Amino acid sequence: MDTIKQISIFVENQPGKLAELTRLIADAGIDLRTLSLADTRDFGILRVIVNKPAETEKLLKENDWTYKTAEVIGVKVPDRPGGVAEVLEAITEAEVNVEYMYAFVNRIPGRADTVFRVDDIETTLKALRSKGIEILTPEEAYCI
Amino acid sequence: MAKYWHEDIETMSLEDMRKLQNERLVKQVQHVYENVPYYRDLMDKKGVKPDDIQSVDDLHKLPFLSKADLREAYPTGMLAVPMKDCVRIHSTSGTTGKRVVAFYTQHDVDLWEDCCARAITAAGGNEDDVVQVAYGYGLFTGGMGLHGGSHKVGCLTLPMSSGNTERQIQFMRDLGATILCCTPSYAAYLGESLHEMGLTPDDIKLKAGIFGAEPWTEEMRRSIEQSLGIKAFDIYGLTESSGPGVAFECSEQSGMHINEDHFIPEIIDPETGEVLPEGSVGELVFTSITKEAFPLLRYRTRDLCVLSRKKCSCGRTLIKMAKPMGRSDDMLIIRGVNVFPSQIETVLIEQGYSPNYLIEVDRKNNTDTLDISVEMNPDQFSDKMKDVQDKEKELAGAMKTMLGINPKMHLVSPKTIARSEGKAVRVIDRRKLHD
Numbered sequence: 375m376d377t378i379k380q381i382s383i384f385v386e387n388q389p390g391k392l393a394e395l396t397r398l399i400a401d402a403g404i405d406l407r408t409l410s411l412a413d414t415r416d417f418g419i420l421r422v423i424v425n426k427p428a429e430t431e432k433l434l435k436e437n438d439w440t441y442k443t444a445e446v447i448g449v450k451v452p453d454r455p456g457g458v459a460e461v462l463e464a465i466t467e468a469e470v471n472v473e474y475m476y477a478f479v480n481r482i483p484g485r486a487d488t489v490f491r492v493d494d495i496e497t498t499l500k501a502l503r504s505k506g507i508e509i510l511t512p513e514e515a516y517c518i
Numbered sequence: 519m520a521k522y523w524h525e526d527i528e529t530m531s532l533e534d535m536r537k538l539q540n541e542r543l544v545k546q547v548q549h550v551y552e553n554v555p556y557y558r559d560l561m562d563k564k565g566v567k568p569d570d571i572q573s574v575d576d577l578h579k580l581p582f583l584s585k586a587d588l589r590e591a592y593p594t595g596m597l598a599v600p601m602k603d604c605v606r607i608h609s610t611s612g613t614t615g616k617r618v619v620a621f622y623t624q625h626d627v628d629l630w631e632d633c634c635a636r637a638i639t640a641a642g643g644n645e646d647d648v649v650q651v652a653y654g655y656g657l658f659t660g661g662m663g664l665h666g667g668s669h670k671v672g673c674l675t676l677p678m679s680s681g682n683t684e685r686q687i688q689f690m691r692d693l694g695a696t697i698l699c700c701t702p703s704y705a706a707y708l709g710e711s712l713h714e715m716g717l718t719p720d721d722i723k724l725k726a727g728i729f730g731a732e733p734w735t736e737e738m739r740r741s742i743e744q745s746l747g748i749k750a751f752d753i754y755g756l757t758e759s760s761g762p763g764v765a766f767e768c769s770e771q772s773g774m775h776i777n778e779d780h781f782i783p784e785i786i787d788p789e790t791g792e793v794l795p796e797g798s799v800g801e802l803v804f805t806s807i808t809k810e811a812f813p814l815l816r817y818r819t820r821d822l823c824v825l826s827r828k829k830c831s832c833g834r835t836l837i838k839m840a841k842p843m844g845r846s847d848d849m850l851i852i853r854g855v856n857v858f859p860s861q862i863e864t865v866l867i868e869q870g871y872s873p874n875y876l877i878e879v880d881r882k883n884n885t886d887t888l889d890i891s892v893e894m895n896p897d898q899f900s901d902k903m904k905d906v907q908d909k910e911k912e913l914a915g916a917m918k919t920m921l922g923i924n925p926k927m928h929l930v931s932p933k934t935i936a937r938s939e940g941k942a943v944r945v946i947d948r949r950k951l952h953d
Contacts (some may be wrong), residue, residue: 382901384894386931412903416928417894419903438933439895444901473902491901 377445377495378515379408379427384440385411386462394463395420395439407515409487421476423448423489425516426443446491447498448478453486461488461507468501470494478510521833523632523639523671524702526781528834529576532827535835542807547580548569550813554597556591557583563949574782576792577805577935585638585815586935587895588618588758597621599811609657610757610856613776620659621811627666629808629933633755633763633777634667635667640768640775641726641751643697645672650693652686652700652708655679655822658854659761660731664699667763673697680704681713690722701854702734702742702750707884708747719747728753732763732851733842737951739771751842757820758817759804765839768832775836776825780808784816785825789845799824801846802839820847848945850879850884855923859944862890865916869909870897874935880948893932 379426385391392411399406404426412419424430435441451457465472471493478487487510492498501510521529526889531539550557551568559583561567570579588596595606603623610618622630638649645659649668653660661679676695678686686708698705705727712722724746730753746805754774755762764781765774776783776915785800786793794800802819806812821842830838864872871892876888898909906929914927 381903382899383815384899384929384931385935414903414907416907417930419906421901438931440896440899440932442896442899443899490838496728 376509376511378423378448380423380444380446382419382421382431382442385420387416387418398437401415403429404408405492408479409512423463423515439446440469445495446489447495448515449488449502450508450510451486453484457486461504464505464507465498470498520644523636524890528836535778538779538931539807542573544571546813547808548813550598558650580816583814593619596812598813599623602886604811606917608659608757608761614632618757623810626809626811629780630663630760630763631666631670631916633664633740635670637728637753637766638667638671638762640766641728643671643673647696648694649673649697649699650676650678650690650695652678652680652698659757662761663761671738671763683708686713696722696723696725698724700729701731702729702738703884705729705742706738709742721951724748728752730754732854735760756819758814770831773838773840775834775838776884778837781806796825796827810879820845820848820849826897852879861920865920866892869913869916875944876935877945889928890925890931891928891935893935894929895932
């Protein structure tokens with residue numbers, strides 16, 4: 375299935391915590407492909423897509439970070455007005471809920487790749503493909 | 519102007535007091551043995567018969583009662599008279615479903631109110647006074663206890679209950695309250711509010727305050743005395759032994775006289791249960807020798823303190839207890855509510871969190887704060903913020919149900935709360951309640 379592994383990490387809201395986490399990942403030679411941070415008063419959830427998900431999980435586990443891995447969809451959203459609206463309309467039509475989404479950091483002209491976390495992956499993939507919307511393969515996501 | 523409420527008792531010689539206590543104790547042990555199967559079983563197990571108790575010197579032969587016993591006997595297991603002979607109950611704050619319910623006959627209420635009348639008199643009160651009772655009314659003993667004592671003395675009683683600070687100050691001014699009864703933290707708050715309203719102690723007629731139900735320091739006493747322009751007196755009591763008025767402070771303001779014609783105090787080693795000589799620090803134990811409905815023998819208060827028979831300048835001969843200097847268990851009193859760390863641990867385990875937690879208690883703007891830090895674990899974590907927040911809310915709700923107060927919850931990284939080999943430090947109390 376063309377889904378991407380996204381690792382979400384619990385980050386306590388404390389000075390230096392985020393730096394500590396990203397340094398840990400960097401020192402293991404892992405590349406952050408993209409990330410997004412959701413935060414509250416006390417804590418944040420850092421969601422990352424990395425080039426080596428399995429290694430990252432092992433690293434986090436060994437260093438006592440709380441994390442959860444989830445499958446997300448990378449969509450090659452056309453980089454033009456209406457691009458993301460069309461994708462969301464297709465998902466809505468299929469009666470799927472988007473939990474959250476964030477943009478991919480990529481450098482491919484004409485594309486605004488976006489990560490979607492949905493409550494029904496199969497249906498979403500089918501709906502997007504039927505509209506001719508392209509999906510990012512894991513290889514593309516991890517190694518762009 | 520009467521200096522004492524019961525001069526004969528309050529200035530009685532030790533010899534006469536012992537005689538009175540011995541008579542009452544012997545009768546009380548008989549009453550309890552006959553009417554409280556729970557305590558009879560404890561005595562039988564220990565091999566003690568009522569006949570073995572002939573005087574206060576035999577007290578140590580009796581088994582102890584603890585809060586755990588009272589919970590086990592909930593609701594009526596400690597009741598020593600038919601329920602139809604009771605006229606009232608009061609109840610401790612604390613865990614839902616695990617409260618202690620104390621019963622009172624009319625006679626019990628009368629004696630309790632007399633104890634409070636002694637406290638009011640010792641604070642300089644008489645029938646010319648206006649007593650503002652700003653303790654909570656209801657199941658809590660504070661409001662009703664001082665209210666009854668104020669009636670006995672013949673004071674005009676303002677049954678304000680707690681809260682509504684503006685109205686408290688308005689009534690204090692308009693009706694010329696002279697004695698204030700409430701928790702020390704509320705007294706401090708009233709003092710601050712008075713000044714915030716641009717008023718000074720000259721704008722009110724208060725001359726004394728009777729404050730209890732929570733620990734407070736000498737420093738707090740001085741600050742309250744200054745802000746309200748009064749003399750502040752301590753009062754001690756617990757629901758298990760009727761309520762406030764078990765002991766009260768006099769003009770000397772150095773420890774509280776115990777109403778030992780009703781309550782015989784002992785100081786024990788909390789570890790071994792051995793009775794310690796006068797002057798030792800240990801756990802305070804009370805035996806009620808006059809209560810009819812809820813007569814607890816050798817009840818362990820868990821309060822650590824010292825007793826003294828040193829001569830008091832007020833003329834009272836009643837033994838004095840120092841301000842409790844801590845607890846022999848880990849109970850915290852937060853906003854007047856009894857909180858045990860074990861309750862917090864229970865909720866965490868039930869909700870699937872790690873039993874590694876840190877409780878931080880502080881007092882900000884005269885209000886106690888309770889912060890609980892809990893380690894996030896993979897089972898409770900999700901990449902969806904809503905899920906995490908829902909679980910956090912569920913946890914906070916469960917805490918509120920268990921503790922009766924709302925703690926502030928903090929989710930922290932795993933393994934950040936210190937673990938130690940022996941006793942983990944799970945509680946940090948920054949309130950500095952003991953000098």
